[in-house]
Amino acid sequence: MAGETRTIRTEALARVEGEGALHLKLKDGRAEEVRLAIYEAPRFFEGLLRGRRFDEAPDITARICGICPVAYQTSAMLAMEDAAGVEVPPALRDLRRLLYCGEWLQSHALHVVLLHAPDFFDLDDGFALAERHGDVVRRGLDIKRVGNAIMEVVGGRAVHPVNPRVGGFYRVPTRAELAPLRPQVEEARKAALATLAWTATLPIPELERHVAFLAVHDPDGYAIDRGTLHASTGAVFTAGEWDDHVVERQVPHSTALHATLDGASPYLTGPLARWALNGHQLPGWLQDAAAEAGLARPCRNPFASIQVRAAEMAWAADEALRLIDAYETPAAPVVDAQPRDAVGYGVSEAPRGALHHGYAVDGEGLITRARIVPPTSQNQAAIEADIRATAEANVALDDAALSWRCEQAIRNHDPCISCSAHFLNLTVERG
Amino acid sequence: MARRKSLAVWKFASCDGCQLAVLDGVDELLALAGAVDIAYFLEASKAKVEGPYDLSLVEGSITTEHDARRIREVRGASERVVTIGACATAGGIQGLRNDADADDFARAVYPRPEELAYLPSSTAIGQHVLVDFEVRGCPVNPRQVREVVGAYLAGRHPQISAASVCTDCKRRGLPCVMVAHGTPCLGPVTQAGCGALCPACDRGCYGCYGPMEAPRTAALAAWWRELGVSEADIARAFRTFNADAPAFREEARRHGG
Numbered sequence: 001m002a003g004e005t006r007t008i009r010t011e012a013l014a015r016v017e018g019e020g021a022l023h024l025k026l027k028d029g030r031a032e033e034v035r036l037a038i039y040e041a042p043r044f045f046e047g048l049l050r051g052r053r054f055d056e057a058p059d060i061t062a063r064i065c066g067i068c069p070v071a072y073q074t075s076a077m078l079a080m081e082d083a084a085g086v087e088v089p090p091a092l093r094d095l096r097r098l099l100y101c102g103e104w105l106q107s108h109a110l111h112v113v114l115l116h117a118p119d120f121f122d123l124d125d126g127f128a129l130a131e132r133h134g135d136v137v138r139r140g141l142d143i144k145r146v147g148n149a150i151m152e153v154v155g156g157r158a159v160h161p162v163n164p165r166v167g168g169f170y171r172v173p174t175r176a177e178l179a180p181l182r183p184q185v186e187e188a189r190k191a192a193l194a195t196l197a198w199t200a201t202l203p204i205p206e207l208e209r210h211v212a213f214l215a216v217h218d219p220d221g222y223a224i225d226r227g228t229l230h231a232s233t234g235a236v237f238t239a240g241e242w243d244d245h246v247v248e249r250q251v252p253h254s255t256a257l258h259a260t261l262d263g264a265s266p267y268l269t270g271p272l273a274r275w276a277l278n279g280h281q282l283p284g285w286l287q288d289a290a291a292e293a294g295l296a297r298p299c300r301n302p303f304a305s306i307q308v309r310a311a312e313m314a315w316a317a318d319e320a321l322r323l324i325d326a327y328e329t330p331a332a333p334v335v336d337a338q339p340r341d342a343v344g345y346g347v348s349e350a351p352r353g354a355l356h357h358g359y360a361v362d363g364e365g366l367i368t369r370a371r372i373v374p375p376t377s378q379n380q381a382a383i384e385a386d387i388r389a390t391a392e393a394n395v396a397l398d399d400a401a402l403s404w405r406c407e408q409a410i411r412n413h414d415p416c417i418s419c420s421a422h423f424l425n426l427t428v429e430r431g
Numbered sequence: 432m433a434r435r436k437s438l439a440v441w442k443f444a445s446c447d448g449c450q451l452a453v454l455d456g457v458d459e460l461l462a463l464a465g466a467v468d469i470a471y472f473l474e475a476s477k478a479k480v481e482g483p484y485d486l487s488l489v490e491g492s493i494t495t496e497h498d499a500r501r502i503r504e505v506r507g508a509s510e511r512v513v514t515i516g517a518c519a520t521a522g523g524i525q526g527l528r529n530d531a532d533a534d535d536f537a538r539a540v541y542p543r544p545e546e547l548a549y550l551p552s553s554t555a556i557g558q559h560v561l562v563d564f565e566v567r568g569c570p571v572n573p574r575q576v577r578e579v580v581g582a583y584l585a586g587r588h589p590q591i592s593a594a595s596v597c598t599d600c601k602r603r604g605l606p607c608v609m610v611a612h613g614t615p616c617l618g619p620v621t622q623a624g625c626g627a628l629c630p631a632c633d634r635g636c637y638g639c640y641g642p643m644e645a646p647r648t649a650a651l652a653a654w655w656r657e658l659g660v661s662e663a664d665i666a667r668a669f670r671t672f673n674a675d676a677p678a679f680r681e682e683a684r685r686h687g688g
Contacts, residue, residue, distance in 0.1 A: 041443070041444035041491075041494040041495050041498060041549065042494075042537070042540065042541070042547055042549060043444055043494070043523075043524070043525040043553075044525065044528060044533070044536035044537055044539065044540055045524075045540070046539045046540045047528070047531075047535065047536025047537065047538070047539035047540060048524065048525065048527040048528065048531075048536060050539065052667065053664070053667065056667070056671075059637065059671075060524060060671070063446050063448070063523070063524045063569065063672070064446060065446050065447065065448075066445075066446040066447045066448020066449065066450070066451045066452075066570060067447060067448075067451060069446075069448070110451075110454070114454070127469065144455075148455060156628050156629070156631065156632045157625075157628050158452075158455065159448040159449075159451055159452055159455075159570040160448060160569060160570055160639075162628050162629050162632055162634060162637075163632045163634070169632075170629075170632040170633050170634040171632045171633040171634070249542075250541050250542050250543055250546070333633075369539075370539075416447075
């Protein structure tokens, strides 16, 4: 209707990690204003890290996010090892990768089954989904439990593992300690493949988004625990060159900073980016299973990210099996990393995308400067663009239905607001 | 038939890790969802039921004026309030700002901190409202959360030990890392409940469950000094995830922290 203005506000977004809100102003069917407001109380990690010892960074930054603590620990350890000029030997690197596979399994399973799947059935939550599709929810929770089990055996605890440290681990497990994981992980791989096949039955809304992709790339395998950055724009850069490519700016409505990639905004990091840039590295049987489930590569539909996460769960379980089978107890749990006056950078693939850490350390080993760029703040502009596209395509819906559809567009990205608040409520204004 | 009890889960400044620990008992939670109304749990559900609630679990610390008002509303709407985790029980890692300049911290992250709304301190929920029970840990142990939720729903008092991590080590038969390896450990002054996770990894406890009842922090600090730990490192050890817990805060100050 000519001249009609609608304002839609969602005060508190459900099924996201952390606190955010959405404000949407529609005029004549166009989205005039889209603001993803992140009101998560800021905790100032980059500030409180100053004056802490370099080897405290993994434990402290883990507390940025209870869903992906290993991502924070890994990027921090890589950065501090870079500063100390040491590299951990392959055996310890593999053990880190196994721990990280556990985190991917539990984080993806949580999102796929409890947070994202209910959207495709118009249900409020995983509890309601469990009443209708108990087998699907139980299967997902079994995968999550296996992820947790890996984290407990290798990391000492499922949330905020205590065992990883700069240079390696406090204690490395024996082969016998890893052995009981094997049959569970085998089951998790089957469950993940069944979940991937099940995603083919979901009514996935059509949406095609053209944004740049950014992912960590490792020539030796699907990147998680290390690598260099590759972008769909052709840019290739190391963790140390991050600041030359990614620029963060503060926006008034959010405690998350917005990022641009070589001036490009929006860009996307996370499952769709990894699938586009690294998917060719996945084993043939998994690429076939994904194709059978109807997942194209690249995939530009954020609603279909649930399929990529399901495929990545199958991969993470498969990779964990490989690592368990190849495991020999490392000769030493840790390599010596001595503090020195230096800067260090680290990047790894958190379940939600590339996570960058950069530190300056003084001669005493104390942190003088810290910079942490989480995936959700990189994705915020892309999420806002998705909301705009979703709102304009669904302008005929009433406010409640439109608001709910926009919330779904947000949850596609599994935003972690605790991480980015440096994130979310929904308001729609129509005019 | 008796009315079903209602449970709400609230988040303040935190990492969501303790809510995740609650979700990790999810089989029990699904069973629980049959026994209680999960009335408000934003991380897990869209469904919201207006209070009052029989039991509120609160994660996170108070760091903004808005949250200082919100926690009073939560208290007003709840029969029982149980805080979960180091943020809610002691201000959390973000409590490090309490002995520093919060504006200076903010400037380290944001180009225009003046656009942000925050308090100079991060404080425990118990400093704002009456709390019925505190579940410690960074993060909490899911078993302890289940014990406390189960106890209040059954109308009994929770059975949670306030003794030190040393009792967990003894129970597991772990050799003392401090005696056997000279590894500095906060276990003797830290509340049990984790199951001695760090000593089981050949690592000294880093105090994430906060101070035990009547901790002898000065005696432990003297022992650390004998092990060659610097004053600054002793101060930092007490000033981490439970920096604003009084016993740890006072000990840190005695060492210049």
